[in-house]
Amino acid sequence: MTVLIPVSGKLAERYGDKALFTLAISAFMLISVACGFAHNAPALIALRFIQGLAGALMAPVGRLIVLRSAAKHELVEAMALVILLAMIAPVIGPFLGGVIVTWLDWRWLFWVNAPLCLLALALISRFLPATAGDRSVRLDKTGSALTGLGFTCLVYGLVALGEVGHSPLQVGVAVAVGVLLIIGYRIHAGRVRAPVLSLSLLKLYSFRASLFSGSVFRIAVGGLPFLLPVTLQKGYGYSPLYAGMVVLIPAAGGLSMKFFSTRLLRKLGYRNGLALHGLLAGICLTLAGILHPQDAVIIYVLALFGFGWARPRARAPVARGMPLSSAP
Template structure:
């Protein structure tokens, strides 16, 4: 009888897994609780609800830019100190968000919150890579993501209740008690692992990577304007391309580059990273678009709109324990190739929503999308890092986290560009049509990513 290469989690690792799960929970709660609150925040700050993506993009982009230093900081200062500092910074920035009285103040506070979040999730995942045996890695990643999915489960509905019955400021204050608990347990149970022979920080490489990401993000942000200037578009595009090319040659020459070029020689990592980027471009915009559509177009109040996200989160949670068996049975290539198409079709199916769609059908609809979404995230994350050596784990984990956040940031910006473009074409009176076409565009883009995963080796487990 064939023995599975994936094993259940041993009891000695469970306390650490729960601690990592707290970080995942904080980050996921904050990422989802704000989406339902965006229309109310816009109303309070006298802004257009369709132009509130900057609050989300600022957080995600700050994470993407900061993540490249997470591996080096962790190696130098150790897991315990880094994770503790991340929780404290995240919690403090949450208070600053709650005290904001303008859109500019809120965006600035979200940047600092994103810096804290840039260490929470990747350092948590890095903890698993350094502590867990490889045979238990998939089960461990699935385990910590389940409590992390509680954030999306209660986040949208909690955000809706808070903004409807109190004020939007409270959606950030909820992070404070959770952060205090996480900080205490970090000091008590997290091992203070650190690398004795870490390399000097690659400042030039970091500047080039940050320039590339910021230029691309500002480019997409510029395109959301009603009349983007061609000169500014070309300048931003030029900065992004030049910085990316310079980093490529920099990484080729410098063995200690922040992201070494030879890590992409690992086939599963190379394909997993590329697939992650393109699959998440469309997927990253869904948590932003759906609550906005439910409130602005379907006229649901914030509480009901938040509750509608619960079936999606439940579907994500309930399928988790079956993903390991699914991969053992069919392999990563088959699961990811087929499931990516299902995710894309699921996005396009949101174009069918209207004021006449029965609530019971929406519940089933969102639940099924949560199922395929959960399979997608867990499998493509695991296939990206499973074949890396211990020495490359830190870099690989950081690259994966950067790609996740950058693609999410760009996905939200792309969705905003599409939504604004269709709104200008059809007018605010036909805003439902604008949302429908946006979902179709995102779904088609996601379906195309299935060709990337098809390049994985057959029956790779």
């Protein structure tokens, strides 16, 4: 995903939103089916890498379509809905995964994507208008290579840092190479007219603040749908099914927040809303981490629900150039 996400926007401009979105979903579906037929771990890992390439085009291009389709006064609510769905899906995933591995075979974890992708393709064909691509759009190949390899080295180094079996030298080299490649892209981006990632966007205060604070928040909570069910299974003896059911609690909180998000955003403004809900999400997540789920069930459930309730609000989008203290 780190390889293709930076160039996804340029590819959409060159080949058209609908065409690229359709291609990404089709590739994701076919690779998912192939993953279910994998006969060993190396084959599955290779297929998952290709699946990640397709996934890298699905999410950014899908959001780009939303941004281009929604009117300016509808942008906040449209992006809130996109963020809500993106937040709920990985939370529901462990529950569905628990059901599948309990009653079916692990291969169905991948095969279940096929009907969902077919439904998405049918809806795209029926409702999404085609946009003509502009073949004159130039792709920054050097910048794409620098960002793709740089982010890949950084991700590999950071993942290896938390795993047993990797030497400090191996981790250090991967991170150092990643940093050098990103520095190289910074120099390259200042010399070309249309870099793959426009660093000039960082001059916008609202964009810069939402990007960096949102990244910290994402790092802090993005692993919850994976780490929580694993912790419940390995640490407390929960079955995959029951561990997945617990992870549904934040999803319920996030869904209930959808009915209040726009009104609270208009009443509190971005600065106060982001600060209060970010603080609430942090407190609830810390409380859930301290408590033993079997000793304080009610408080544990309320903490997870409160975290889910606050999370989509804490990731609310910031409009281009809008001061953080203002309301839409």
